Amino acid sequence: MSVVIYHNPRCSKSRQTLELLRNKGVKPEIREYLKSPPSVSELEEVLGLLGIEPLDLMRRKEAAFKDLGLGDGSKDRAMLLQAMHETPVLIERPIVLANGKAAIGRPPEDVLKVL
Secondary structure (H helix, E strand, O other): OOEEEEEOOOOHHHHHHHHHHHHOOOOOEEEEOOOOOOOHHHHHHHHHHHOOOHHHHEOOOOHHHHHOOOOOOOOOHHHHHHHHHHOHHHEOOOEEEEOOEEEEOOOHHHHHHHO
């Protein structure tokens, strides 16, 4: 089984999720998305797997969210996706992809449903 985690090593929830996966015997591909941001098409795929809209995948308390005016309703889907690609700190984390499914690890145990 191929498992990918969009991981931020500075985030406690991301570290907890990675530890949980490893404790279950899973050796995920670790994608440090801040260093290697997902493309717009990868973000579209993740949104489809999660069944959510771009704003639902964004960290709304990040300064960049406010600075870019992303919550004012004036940005279309393409603009929101581009913002996440260009400013990956906006992406909620961690995200685990496995078995054609995706889950956000908040709480970390939520990712177990995709294994």
